[in-house]
Amino acid sequence: MNVVVCIKQVPDPEIPPAQFKVDEVARAVVPPPSVAPVMNGYDAHALEAALRLKERHGGTVTALSLGPPSAREVLKRALAMGADRACHVDDPVLYDADSWLAAAALARAIYRIGGESGRSGQNGQYGYDLILCGRQASDTDAGQVGLGIAAFLSLPALSPVQQVEVIENGRLRVERLTEEGYQVIDVRLPALLAVSSEIGEPRYPPLRGIMAASRAQIPMWTAADLPPLGRKDDGDWPPLARKLRLQRLYQERREAACEHVQGESPADAGRALADRLRQVGVI
Amino acid sequence: MGTVLVVAEAQPRHAGNMPALAPISYELLGAARRLGGDDVVAVLSGTEVRPLAGELAAHGAAQVYVADDPALADYVAETYLPVVEQAICHAQPSLVLLGQTANGRELAARLAFRLGCGLVTDCTRLAVNAGTLVMTKPVHGGSAIAEYVAEAPAALQMATLRPRAFEPAGRVGAKPAAIVGLEVPAAVVAQAAERTRVIETVRQVSSGPRLKDARIVVAGGRGVGSAADWHLVAELAAALGGAVGATRAVTDAGWAPPSLQVGLTGATVTPDLYVAVGISGAVQHIAGCAGARTIVAINRDPNANIFKHARFGVVADYRQVLPALARRIAELRGD
Numbered sequence: 367m368n369v370v371v372c373i374k375q376v377p378d379p380e381i382p383p384a385q386f387k388v389d390e391v392a393r394a395v396v397p398p399p400s401v402a403p404v405m406n407g408y409d410a411h412a413l414e415a416a417l418r419l420k421e422r423h424g425g426t427v428t429a430l431s432l433g434p435p436s437a438r439e440v441l442k443r444a445l446a447m448g449a450d451r452a453c454h455v456d457d458p459v460l461y462d463a464d465s466w467l468a469a470a471a472l473a474r475a476i477y478r479i480g481g482e483s484g485r486s487g488q489n490g491q492y493g494y495d496l497i498l499c500g501r502q503a504s505d506t507d508a509g510q511v512g513l514g515i516a517a518f519l520s521l522p523a524l525s526p527v528q529q530v531e532v533i534e535n536g537r538l539r540v541e542r543l544t545e546e547g548y549q550v551i552d553v554r555l556p557a558l559l560a561v562s563s564e565i566g567e568p569r570y571p572p573l574r575g576i577m578a579a580s581r582a583q584i585p586m587w588t589a590a591d592l593p594p595l596g597r598k599d600d601g602d603w604p605p606l607a608r609k610l611r612l613q614r615l616y617q618e619r620r621e622a623a624c625e626h627v628q629g630e631s632p633a634d635a636g637r638a639l640a641d642r643l644r645q646v647g648v649i
Numbered sequence: 650m651g652t653v654l655v656v657a658e659a660q661p662r663h664a665g666n667m668p669a670l671a672p673i674s675y676e677l678l679g680a681a682r683r684l685g686g687d688d689v690v691a692v693l694s695g696t697e698v699r700p701l702a703g704e705l706a707a708h709g710a711a712q713v714y715v716a717d718d719p720a721l722a723d724y725v726a727e728t729y730l731p732v733v734e735q736a737i738c739h740a741q742p743s744l745v746l747l748g749q750t751a752n753g754r755e756l757a758a759r760l761a762f763r764l765g766c767g768l769v770t771d772c773t774r775l776a777v778n779a780g781t782l783v784m785t786k787p788v789h790g791g792s793a794i795a796e797y798v799a800e801a802p803a804a805l806q807m808a809t810l811r812p813r814a815f816e817p818a819g820r821v822g823a824k825p826a827a828i829v830g831l832e833v834p835a836a837v838v839a840q841a842a843e844r845t846r847v848i849e850t851v852r853q854v855s856s857g858p859r860l861k862d863a864r865i866v867v868a869g870g871r872g873v874g875s876a877a878d879w880h881l882v883a884e885l886a887a888a889l890g891g892a893v894g895a896t897r898a899v900t901d902a903g904w905a906p907p908s909l910q911v912g913l914t915g916a917t918v919t920p921d922l923y924v925a926v927g928i929s930g931a932v933q934h935i936a937g938c939a940g941a942r943t944i945v946a947i948n949r950d951p952n953a954n955i956f957k958h959a960r961f962g963v964v965a966d967y968r969q970v971l972p973a974l975a976r977r978i979a980e981l982r983g984d
C-alpha cells in the first residue's frame with residue numbers, strides 16, 4: 367500500500383503560555399527565540415499510522431509538506447522516522463495559505479506524486495492508495511485541509527480517526543471518533559483519513575535514521591511545478607486562491623485570582639476545600 | 650445578511666431515549682437569529698427526526714428541511730452531505746452554520762470544499778461589521794484569537810460554532826412550521842455504502858450524568874499517575890453527583906475512553922463546578938472548560954497554569970487530598 371502523509375511545521379504548541387507572543391501589526395505569532403518549530407502533533411500520529419501500515423503490508427510512505435524552507439526539517443524528521451521519501455512544496459505565493467489554498471496546493475502535489483511514483487498501486491490511476499493527515503494543525507486549529515484534499519481528489523474521507531486496519535485488498539476498517547464513542551467504518555480505497563492521537567504514540571527517530579535523513583535529497587516544488595488537476599469528474603479544478611483573510615490576531619489577558627485553600631495536612635486542606643465550596647454555595 | 654441556514658443535530662439515538670435536538674441546535678438558532686433576524690431556516694437529518702421539526706420552528710426557524718430516513722440512522726458524511734446540499738440549493742442562504750461537534754466539523758469541511766466557499770471552524774463570536782461578517786475563533790489552542798473575513802465578497806459563507814459559546818435561542822411562540830421533506834436518493838445511499846459503510850457504532854460513556862450536560866465535572870489529568878489510581882477521580886465525581894472528564898494525556902494513555910476528553914479536540918463543558926485533578930492547564934484543555942462557573946484545581950505544582958484559571962486551589966499531592974475531600978462532601982451533603 368502506498369501512503370502519502372501530509373505534514374505541517376508549526377510553532378511548538380507546548381511552550382509555556384507566558385512565552386506566547388503575538389505581533390498584532392504583522393498579524394503573526396512571534397516565536398520565542400529558543401524554541402524551534404516542530405512537526406504538527408497530529409501529523410506525527412498520521413505518519414506513525416502510515417509506518418505501521420507499511421510494516422504490516424509493505425508499500426511506500428511519502429511525506430509531503432507545504433511551507434517555507436524550514437519545513438524541510440519536519441520532512442527530514444519524517445524520513446528519519448521511516449518514510450521512504452519526502453516532497454517539499456515551497457513558494458512565497460503559498461505562504462500563510464488559508465485552508466482552501468493549502469488543500470488546493472497539496473491536492474495538486476499529491477496528484478503529481480501519484481503520477482510520478484511509477485507504480486500504479488492497487489488502484490490504477492492514482493498511484494497512491496491512502497492519504498493520511500493529522501486531524502488538525504495546532505496553529506490554525508482549523509481541521510479543514512485534509513478534508514479539502516479529499517474533496518479536490520474526489521476521495522472518501524473520515525475524521526477524526528483512531529484506528530486503521532487493512533481488511534482486504536482495497537478496503538480498510540477504520541474507527542472514527544464520535545461524541546459518545548466511535549464508529550467502525552468500512553472504507554474503500556483510495557481514501558483520505560485525518561488521524562487523531564488515539565492511534566498511538568509516534569515513534570522516536572533512531573539515530574541511524576537521523577544520520578541518513580540529514581543527507582537525503584528532498585525535491586522542492588514551486589506552485590508552477592504543481593500540475594493543474596486534470597482528472598476531476600465534475601467541472602474545473604479550483605484555482606490556487608484564498609477564501610479567507612485574517613483581519614486581526616490578538617491575545618486575551620486573563621486575571622489570576624486563585625484562592626489557595628490551606629490546611630495542616632493535604633487531607634486537612636481537602637476538608638477545608640469542601641467547607642469553603644459549601645460556604646460560597648458551589649456545592 | 651440574507652438567509653441563514655442552520656444545520657441542526659439530533660441527540661444520538663440509543664435504546665431507551667426519545668428523539669431530541671442536541672443542545673448545539675438551539676445555540677445555532679440563537680446565533681442565526683441574532684444575525685439573520687427572521688430569515689432563518691434549518692435542516693435536520695436522521696431517522697425519526699421529523700417530530701423535531703416543530704421544535705426547530707418554535708425556536709425561530711421559518712422553514713425546516715427534514716430528511717427522515719432509515720438510511721440516515723448513522724451519520725456518515727457521504728449520505729448527510731447530499732441532504733444539506735439540497736437544502737442549500739432550495740434556500741439559497743448567504744451563511745450556513747454548523748456545530749463544531751464530532752459530526753459538524755467533518756460535514757462542514759466536506760461541504761465547504763464541495764461548494765467552493767470559505768469556512769471558519771470553531772467560532773466563538775460572529776458579528777456583522779459595516780456589512781461584513783467577521784468570524785472570530787481561538788487559534789494556537791486558545792493562546793490567540795483570530796478574526797477572519799471573506800477574502801472577496803462571496804455569495805455563500807460557512808462557519809462552525811463552538812458548543813456553549815453562543816446563547817441558545819428561546820421559544821418564539823407557536824409558529825406554524827413550514828416543513829419541507831427531503832429525500833435521500835437510492836443511488837446516493839448505494840454509492841455512500843460503497844465508499845464508507847458503517848459496520849458498528851460503539852458507545853463508551855460512563856455511568857452518571859452525561860459529561861456535556863453535567864452541572865458538576867471532576868476531571869483527571871496525567872498527574873493522577875496511573876490507570877490503577879483513576880478510581881480516586883471517579884469516586885470524587887460520585888460523591889459530588891458529577892460526571893468524569895479527562896485530559897488528552899489521560900485518554901491517549903487509555904486510562905479513560907476518548908469520549909471523556911475535555912478540550913479543544915474533545916468536549917466543551919460549562920458546568921457550575923469543574924474540579925481539575927492533576928491537570929497542568931494547557932491552553933488546549935482550558936479551551937474545553939473555560940466556561941465553567943467555578944474551577945477548582947488540585948495540583949502539587951504551585952506554578953501550574955491551571956491556577957491561573959481556578960477560583961480555588963489546593964497545592965498538594967491529590968492522593969492525600971481527594972479521599973478527605975470526598976468524605977467531607979458526603980458529610981456536608983448529609984449522606
Ligand SMILES: Cc1cc2nc3c(=O)[nH]c(=O)nc-3n(C[C@H](O)[C@H](O)[C@H](O)COP(=O)(O)OP(=O)(O)OC[C@H]3O[C@@H](n4cnc5c(N)ncnc54)[C@H](O)[C@@H]3O)c2cc1C
Pocket residue numbers: 379407502503504790869870871872873895896897898899910911912913914915916926927928929930931932933934937947948949950953965966967968
Ligand atoms: C492541537 C492540540 C489539541 C489538543 N487537544 C486537547 C484536548 O482537547 N484536551 C486536552 O486535555 N489536551 C489537549 N491537548 C494536549 C494539551 O496540550 C496537554 O498536553 C494536555 O492537556 C496535558 O494533560 P495533563 O494536564 O493531564 O498533563 P500534564 O501537562 O503532564 O500535567 C500533569 C499535571 O499533574 C500534576 N501532578 C503530577 N502528579 C501529581 C500529584 N500526585 N498530585 C497532584 N498533581 C500532580 C503536575 O504538576 C502537572 O501539572 C492538545 C494538544 C494539541 C497540540
